[in-house]
Every structure is written in C-alpha cells, then in structure tokens.
Amino acid sequence: MSEPILKCNELHKRFLVGDGVDAVKDVRLTVAPGEFVLIMGPSGCGKTTLLNLLGGLDRPTRGEVILKHRKFSRLSENELARMRRTLVGFVFQFFNLLPDLTAAENVALPMRMIGLGHEEVARRTLELLDEVGMVDRASHSPYELSGGEQQRVAVARALANRPAVVLADEPTGNLDSQSGNRVMELFSRFNARHGQTFVVASHDRGFREYATKVVHMLDGAVVRMEDRTGAVTP
Amino acid sequence: MLFLRMALRNARRNLSRSLLALVSMAVAAAILTGTLSMADGYPRGAFWEHRRLAGADVVVYAERAALPGPGSGEKLQWELGMDAHSSDLLQHFPLLGRRGYLALPQVRTFDLAQLPDGFAHQQIAAVEPFLAMPVFVRVPGSADVLPAVLRGRDLDVDRAVWQLAGFTPSDDGALVCLVNRNVPPGWPDFSEHPALVVEVPRVVVHGPAGTIYDYTQRRQFILEVRGVYAFPASVTDAVAQGRDAAEAAEDPGYLPSQQIFVPAGTLERIFEAVGGTGGFRYVHQLGVRVESMVRALEVATYLQERLPWARVFTLPQLVRAAWGQAGQVPVSRDVTRTFTYLAFALAGMLVTTNMFILVTQRRREIGVLKAIGASSGEIVLMVLAETMTLAVLGSVLGFALVRGFYLVVYLASQVSLARVGLDTLRVAAYVIGLGSLTALLAGLVPSVLAARSTAREVLRHE
Ligand SMILES: Nc1ncnc2c1ncn2[C@@H]1O[C@H](COP(=O)(O)OP(=O)(O)OP(=O)(O)O)[C@@H](O)[C@H]1O
Numbered sequence A: 001m002s003e004p005i006l007k008c009n010e011l012h013k014r015f016l017v018g019d020g021v022d023a024v025k026d027v028r029l030t031v032a033p034g035e036f037v038l039i040m041g042p043s044g045c046g047k048t049t050l051l052n053l054l055g056g057l058d059r060p061t062r063g064e065v066i067l068k069h070r071k072f073s074r075l076s077e078n079e080l081a082r083m084r085r086t087l088v089g090f091v092f093q094f095f096n097l098l099p100d101l102t103a104a105e106n107v108a109l110p111m112r113m114i115g116l117g118h119e120e121v122a123r124r125t126l127e128l129l130d131e132v133g134m135v136d137r138a139s140h141s142p143y144e145l146s147g148g149e150q151q152r153v154a155v156a157r158a159l160a161n162r163p164a165v166v167l168a169d170e171p172t173g174n175l176d177s178q179s180g181n182r183v184m185e186l187f188s189r190f191n192a193r194h195g196q197t198f199v200v201a202s203h204d205r206g207f208r209e210y211a212t213k214v215v216h217m218l219d220g221a222v223v224r225m226e227d228r229t230g231a232v233t234p
Numbered sequence B: 001m002l003f004l005r006m007a008l009r010n011a012r013r014n015l016s017r018s019l020l021a022l023v024s025m026a027v028a029a030a031i032l033t034g035t036l037s038m039a040d041g042y043p044r045g046a047f048w049e050h051r052r053l054a055g056a057d058v059v060v061y062a063e064r065a066a067l068p069g070p071g072s073g074e075k076l077q078w079e080l081g082m083d084a085h086s087s088d089l090l091q092h093f094p095l096l097g098r099r100g101y102l103a104l105p106q107v108r109t110f111d112l113a114q115l116p117d118g119f120a121h122q123q124i125a126a127v128e129p130f131l132a133m134p135v136f137v138r139v140p141g142s143a144d145v146l147p148a149v150l151r152g153r154d155l156d157v158d159r160a161v162w163q164l165a166g167f168t169p170s171d172d173g174a175l176v177c178l179v180n181r182n183v184p185p186g187w188p189d190f191s192e193h194p195a196l197v198v199e200v201p202r203v204v205v206h207g208p209a210g211t212i213y214d215y216t217q218r219r220q221f222i223l224e225v226r227g228v229y230a231f232p233a234s235v236t237d238a239v240a241q242g243r244d245a246a247e248a249a250e251d252p253g254y255l256p257s258q259q260i261f262v263p264a265g266t267l268e269r270i271f272e273a274v275g276g277t278g279g280f281r282y283v284h285q286l287g288v289r290v291e292s293m294v295r296a297l298e299v300a301t302y303l304q305e306r307l308p309w310a311r312v313f314t315l316p317q318l319v320r321a322a323w324g325q326a327g328q329v330p331v332s333r334d335v336t337r338t339f340t341y342l343a344f345a346l347a348g349m350l351v352t353t354n355m356f357i358l359v360t361q362r363r364r365e366i367g368v369l370k371a372i373g374a375s376s377g378e379i380v381l382m383v384l385a386e387t388m389t390l391a392v393l394g395s396v397l398g399f400a401l402v403r404g405f406y407l408v409v410y411l412a413s414q415v416s417l418a419r420v421g422l423d424t425l426r427v428a429a430y431v432i433g434l435g436s437l438t439a440l441l442a443g444l445v446p447s448v449l450a451a452r453s454t455a456r457e458v459l460r461h462e
C-alpha cells in the first residue's frame, strides 16, 4: 500500500457545551492517494465534525491531522486557509455556491485565489464545467440552477485546483435520487479517471459501491472499518 | 477585483439595505459639506453677510465705496487705521470695521449734479450719496475731544434700511443727532447726555478733487441727542466677541461705531456754515440700493456701463475683497463641528448596523469562502469593499448635491472660478475622506468579527 496522503491519529474533538460532547473520539484513519473513503453512521455520530477536522476548518481537542506531510497543529489559521486553497476541495450538502457569482465564476474562484493566469483559469473552468455537464449553464447564476445542477457546479469548484483530497459532506443529502446518482457518478468518474482522492460522509448507501474503504462511526468513534478491496478490520 | 465584484453584486442584491447605508452616508456628507461651505468655506464669512442681507435691500457700491488710501496699484487695499472720516464702509461691513478701511489708490468724486440720468433701471430702488464730515466731539463740560464722523442720513431712505429711531421728518435741518447704542472702546456713553458738542473743521475746497478741510479752524455746534441707533453685527462677529451662538442668532448683536448721525438737511446746514457752498455736490461714494440681491450683479453691470470711470462693486464682491484682505475672522465652529460629527457618528452607526446585518446574512457565504481557502484578510477586504463603496458613493452624492447648490450661490455672486474650484476640491477631499474613514471604522469591527468566525459553525446547518 502506498504512502498515505491523509492521515489522522487519535483525533478527538470535544465540544464544551453542557457536560461536554465528545463528537469525535480517538479516530485513526489513513487515506491513500486515489482512495474513495465513505464515512457512514447515524445522524449525530460525528461525520461532519470529522470532515471539518480533516479539512482544517476546525481544530481537534487532541490528535493530529497530516495532509501531504503537513501537520495541521503547526499551521496558523491563515496557513490552514492557504493549505485548503491548493490541497482540499469541499462539497457540501447545501451546495453553497456563492450567490453573487455565476456558475463559471464559482468554479474559477479557487483558481483565481491561487493566482492562476486568466487564460488558464478560463480554459480549466470550461474543462471542468464540461466534465460535470454544465458548460451550457456557465453564465447562469446559482438561483437559476436546480439543486442537482448547483451541486455539479460545486463539484467542479471543489476539483478546480486538483486538490489532494475532496471532502464531501452529504453531497447527495439534499438531492432527489436521480440527481444524487449523477453526483455519485461524477465522484466515481473523477476517482477512477483522475485518481482523485475522496472522503465522503453520507447516509447514502449508493456510495458503497464506489468506495474503497467504508468507515462506520457510532457516537464519535469508528466502530468498523470495511476495506472494500478485501479485508475488514474490527 | 473578484472580491470587489462580489461586494458590488451583493450590494445590488440587497438594494434596500445598501440604499439605507448609502443615504445615511449621503446625509452626513451633505451636512458636512453644508457646514464647510457655510462656516468654513467659501468665501469666508460671506454666508453670514448673505444671510444678514437676505430679503433686505442690497447696496451696489460705486467706486467710492472704497476710499482713498496711501497705497498704490490697482487693487483694493486694506489699510490699518482709525481714520474715522474714511470708515464709511463700516456701515455696511461692520465686521471690517474696527481697525481699518478699504482703499483705492485713484480717487474721483461723483458730481451729484452730473450723474447720468439713466439711473432708471427698474431694479434700482434708491441712489444714496453718502455724506460725511470729519468732526471732533465731546461731552459738554468735558475737555476730552474724540475724532468722529458726522453722517447725514436721508430720513426717507435710511429709515427703511437701518431702522433709525428718533428722527422725524421735521428734524431735517435741526441740530439733532443719534449716537451709537454701543460705545466704541474708550468713548464716553454719549447716549447718557442730552447733548454733544461737535467741532467741525472749516471747508477749504469742495470740488471735483474732493473736499479739503482745515482742521485748525473749527466751529462748534451743540447737537441734541435724540436717541440711539445700532448696527446689527453678524452672528459670527457676535460669537467672535464671546457671545453664545444661539443667542446671537436671535439677536444679531450690535457694533460700536464712532459715527454720529444727523439728518441730511442738518449736515448740509452745518456744511454750509463751515464754508461749504452750494451743499454737497461732490461726494465720495454712491450707494445704490437694488430691489433684489439676486439682480445686484445685473445692476452693477448696468451702472458700470453708465459710469465707465467708476469701479462698481456689488456687496458680495466687496465682502470678498474685504475678507480676503482682513484675513480670517475667528468663527466659532464648535456648534457646527459638533453637529457634523454627530451626523457622521450616526451615519457610522447605521453603517455598522448595515455591516452587521450584511455579515449575518452572508455568514454562510463567508464560511464557504473560508473553506475554499480565503484568508481572514481577504474576507475583511470583501466586506469592507462593500462598505467603502457605499460610503464613497454616498459621500460623493451628498457632497455633490449640497456643494452644487453652494456653487450656484457663489458663482452667482461672482466669485473667481479658481477659488471656487480650489475650495470645492478641498471640501470634497475632506467630506469624502471623512466619509470613507467613518465607513472604514464602522465596517472594521463587523468584518473582522465575520472573518474570525470559523467556517465549521457556518457550514454545519442550513
Ligand atoms: N459546535 C458544536 N457544539 C456543540 N456540539 C456540537 C457542535 N457540533 C456538533 N456537535 C455535536 O457533535 C455531535 C456530532 O455532530 P455531527 O454534526 O458531526 O454529526 P453528523 O454525523 O454529521 O450528523 P448528521 O448525519 O445529522 O449530519 C452531535 O451530537 C452534535 O450535537
């Protein structure tokens, strides 16, 4: 097995409300390049919290996240932000396209933030929109797109800078099954064709067939790790 | 660039909220522009003169509004001195008054017998020759003699202008006088005495070159004090004297003057008694009263054509020249300043509120930007870009509206374009600068708070 691209050790997150909620409990996870990791578990089990930690949007109470040899605990907020620009792509349940920008501008935004040249941005934006089947809606505002269409644009945006990992939180949670399937197919295509690494949190069993690894969580802890390539670890 | 575009589109999307911020900024800028244009602006002090004279008759001066002085050159000169004889201008420019007068190097007299008969402009309400004689006055029984000026007042005309009290038409020619209600420094209060002793120098020559007096030969007249008069001073002046501005606005205050008023007929009688012949024929200046201030310039042009040798000034022109020469007069700007800053504080609060609403509405968006990798600085930039754009637009709008109004007013009173331009730039820089600064300060806290909120809580739930 190749060198992990994303790794976390004894990752723990405690929210200080009431008696304290341990949303993520000592999670250990390694993700190799090209893997498709599916995180499953009942509502409130800590999937979103874990993804936030893996993306550097939140700081763990203990433990460490290492993405491409970068230890998050050593990075400042601004360094984390800069790291996200190039290494992490996010896909959210509620699409979260920027409402003041067109579809194309949304896709172009991460590339412009890292200072890519105009022409290259334009070219790659088209390419990405083409891959998600949204070229003809490039100049549309998010209001003019359906949920499924918005999510496809959001996928293109997440992939813009060829991130080390795409973190997706319930990417189909707000879509009808047909749109959801399209998004799933997109994920699998990028995974298969470009070797794009994915970590997806979802209730959607449909993702199972694409996953190389399924992580089952309960009450913040990983209860079972299913390696779809074969072995099952307790 | 992209952030600016996002900011602008967001401003457009939330039009009513944006307009509120813009309008509040515009109002503050308008107030500041108005304040600066009035109290601090252009031309200094002219506003008060305008105000004092608004609705009243306005004097269009002929050349003799400015009296001869020792200087040379073409321009009006400001002379320091207390030559009472020369201080006619005091009547119309009380603010100038105490220490000097305007002078023109070349002097000619108006021959009243030969005035062009074409003074028939329908805007001209009255033509007043200003009659004055240098005299020395003292209280009966006292040896202290003070230089003063004896002025003849046309009872019909002046009553309307100066609201003189105490004369009746039958007084014309009688030895009666009015003294100033406000005693100039160092003078006894003449109004407490029933009569004044006036020593009048002998008239040696009264001709086209002017009037020459022999001060060594004087004749005494005893004038019965009929009452007091007063020159209203402007509010600025009253405030400069240390009075409360609000109170001063109610009661404009009155200026000291060393002029003793007598009816025109009385002055002529005295003039003849000291050797003048044929009454006043050559006078130093003409006052031309016009019906409306707005038409003063038109009348001045009309007069200039008929008196090509004279230099005709409108009151605002003279005020401007005088202020230019006299330098800045201390104007109390405390009240207006306070008002202005309050307006900006209020606008700032509205902007802050607007920004808080903005960042609350855009929480999710800001979270997304952070997730994509925008730094806190970039988010602050984006939020501030919107605030600043609205603030600058608002400031420009408020400035342009109010300043535009003042430009019309001041250009109508014939102010040099260069000065208007320079002052306009200065006021613009100040107003827009202060507007931007307010917006910057007002937007800073909300935007920094927004940038610091972590993306995770933003993205969690809808
Ligand atoms: N900011 C927070 N403060 C306090 N508790 C929190 C916070 N965020 C999450 N939690 C708690 O942590 C636990 C895990 O939440 P999380 O959102 O990660 O679950 P989830 O698996 O994503 O659930 P779902 O499937 O409903 O999205 C929950 O009990 C939740 O109430």
Ligand SMILES: [Mg+2]
Binding pocket: A047, A048, A049, A169
């Ligand atoms: Mg969740």
